[in-house]
Amino acid sequence: MQRILEPGQIEALASRSVPRLRLPDRSRVFAARAERLGALSRGHALQGYLELLATLAAAQHAALQSLEVTLPNESRRAAARHHGMPVIPALGEARSSAWRGVLDALRTAVAAGNYPPAVAAACERLATRSAEALDAQADRLLAVEVAVGDAAAAPLIMAALQVYWVAMAARLVADDVGVPESSGVCPVCGTLPVASIVRTGAPYAGYRYLHCALCATEWHRVRIECTQCSATTGVAYHSIEGGSAAIRAESCDSCHGYRKIFYQEHDPAVDAVADDVASIALDLLLTEAGFHRASGNPLLWQSPG
Ligand SMILES: [Zn+2]
Numbered sequence: 001m002q003r004i005l006e007p008g009q010i011e012a013l014a015s016r017s018v019p020r021l022r023l024p025d026r027s028r029v030f031a032a033r034a035e036r037l038g039a040l041s042r043g044h045a046l047q048g049y050l051e052l053l054a055t056l057a058a059a060q061h062a063a064l065q066s067l068e069v070t071l072p073n074e075s076r077r078a079a080a081r082h083h084g085m086p087v088i089p090a091l092g093e094a095r096s097s098a099w100r101g102v103l104d105a106l107r108t109a110v111a112a113g114n115y116p117p118a119v120a121a122a123c124e125r126l127a128t129r130s131a132e133a134l135d136a137q138a139d140r141l142l143a144v145e146v147a148v149g150d151a152a153a154a155p156l157i158m159a160a161l162q163v164y165w166v167a168m169a170a171r172l173v174a175d176d177v178g179v180p181e182s183s184g185v186c187p188v189c190g191t192l193p194v195a196s197i198v199r200t201g202a203p204y205a206g207y208r209y210l211h212c213a214l215c216a217t218e219w220h221r222v223r224i225e226c227t228q229c230s231a232t233t234g235v236a237y238h239s240i241e242g243g244s245a246a247i248r249a250e251s252c253d254s255c256h257g258y259r260k261i262f263y264q265e266h267d268p269a270v271d272a273v274a275d276d277v278a279s280i281a282l283d284l285l286l287t288e289a290g291f292h293r294a295s296g297n298p299l300l301w302q303s304p305g
């Protein structure tokens with residue numbers, strides 16, 4: 001007797017052999033990003049900004065190496081796992097005051113660089129703000145509110161929060177992490193992905209992973225499916241003529257959203273956050289074509305309007 005599998009069952013069978021998570025490596029996440037930003041900056045139209053971000057990523061790496069964090073206790077982790085909830089939610093009680101120490105270190109590193117006066121001014125403002133004000137702005141940024149306060153300081157605050165969440169996520173093992181109802185948000189912290197990457201190298205080769213903008217966890221998502229609304233028809237790919245084969249935008253005719261997708265086979269050093277900023281020309285192309293970005297980049301704060 002022939003056994004016919006429904007599409008969902010086929011996917012479930014296939015997914016057994018696919019590693020569903022790639023948890024971040026604290027020794028590499030920001031160091032690799034700093035190198036990548038430095039390489040991308042040379043001769044780039046956004047050279048100054050990419051150099052600034054390279055300095056920031058190097059400072060993130062340094063801060064992460066000495067940061068001690070405490071994970072939620074085992075019973076809370078078990079409850080989150082059981083309910084498919086984020087184990088270290090971006091919005092919740094996971095954050096301790098240690099993130100502000102990271103912010104101080106990042107601000108100091110950036111202020112020491114040779115950057116435009118507006119950058120130094122943003123660093124100075126951060127130095128004078130109260131702990132309560134900084135926590136309030138962090139809450140608004142993590143909640144992706146429209147009114148975020150000091151927009152120039154936002155990338156620095158997000159960078160500090162990234163260090164804090166990567167420190168926590170790097171201590172997890174895959175069995176700590178439940179399977180959320182939606183594959184559109186990070187299973188570890190509940191944040192939206194910045195982009196996706198089709199990986200090379202066993203055991204991830206050929207699989208597409210969404211990259212969390214906050215904790216750098218990557219989670220598997222089947223290819224040729226809208227990462228915002230899950231539509232499987234009307235998905236199209238766009239690239240800049242004459243640009244890198246490693247960078248495309250995946251658009252959707254159902255929700256009119258898009259996210260970028262990077263292909264490691266064409267460029268092994270591709271980094272979801274760095275290459276997303278450096279490929280802003282592709283955003284302009286997609287915007288002109290009537291698509292909206294499905295989610296932002298934590299290091300490229302765009303003021304509404
Ligand atoms: Zn995350």
Ligand SMILES: [Zn+2]
Pocket residue numbers: 226227228229230231252253254255256257
């Ligand atoms: Zn869609």
